[in-house]
Amino acid sequence: MKQALGPGALLLRGFAAAADAQVLAGLQEVLEQAPFRHMITPGGYRMSVALTNCGSLGWVTDRTGYRYDAADPETGKHWPAMPAAFLRLARDAAAHAGFDAFVPDACLVNQYLPGARLTLHQDKNERDFSAPIVSVSLGVPAVFLFGGLKRSDRPSRVPLEHGDVVVWGGPDRLRYHGVQPLKAAHHYLLGEQRINLTFRKAG
Numbered sequence: 001m002k003q004a005l006g007p008g009a010l011l012l013r014g015f016a017a018a019a020d021a022q023v024l025a026g027l028q029e030v031l032e033q034a035p036f037r038h039m040i041t042p043g044g045y046r047m048s049v050a051l052t053n054c055g056s057l058g059w060v061t062d063r064t065g066y067r068y069d070a071a072d073p074e075t076g077k078h079w080p081a082m083p084a085a086f087l088r089l090a091r092d093a094a095a096h097a098g099f100d101a102f103v104p105d106a107c108l109v110n111q112y113l114p115g116a117r118l119t120l121h122q123d124k125n126e127r128d129f130s131a132p133i134v135s136v137s138l139g140v141p142a143v144f145l146f147g148g149l150k151r152s153d154r155p156s157r158v159p160l161e162h163g164d165v166v167v168w169g170g171p172d173r174l175r176y177h178g179v180q181p182l183k184a185a186h187h188y189l190l191g192e193q194r195i196n197l198t199f200r201k202a203g
């Protein structure tokens, strides 16, 4: 089922559910090479969300700022390759939203445990804002905050559940967004965690 969240934001409820086992197998391979870790923001705070990356570029933050980097700062090695099941899912979801031939070069994997959250922010470290962003939610449900072009615009609340996919593009690409603190719950495949895969064309 397709639901428009804005002129360029399409929610595909349950789109990833059929492929969840393949996606989670791909995630295990990524985590063996690049485990979840808590990064430090430029302001000096430890993120409550733990993260890792796969693909040729990964999103990283430290005291010097936010950026995309080909290397994992923990090891100095390249990020793991994007699993085939990840690429397929991102490409198929983008195509359903009208973006043909979406080939992401970066997949940020966020891990939320109870209490973890993402404060309102914009994604603007990418080179090309014309490419969409595809976001895949797995595990424990969360409340997504979808704001406006100003931080002060009151966000709407969108519940996101296991298998939900959102494709963001065009006029909604620079909207503020965040995730409310995760409520404790259990998911039969993922236990206490929520995982979000965010596919981007970053380079």
Ligand code: MD3
Residues within 6 Å of the ligand: 108, 110, 118, 123, 133, 135, 168, 172, 173, 174, 175, 176, 177, 178, 179, 196, 198
């Ligand atoms: C709306 N992650 O890592 S991506 C992030 O659930 C991030 O972990 C969210 O925001 C999460 O930066 C979901 C959803 C997303 C991404 C880009 C957007 C929503 C967006 C750009 C514009 C508007």
Ligand code: FE
Residues within 6 Å of the ligand: 121, 122, 123, 177
């Ligand atoms: Fe974001």
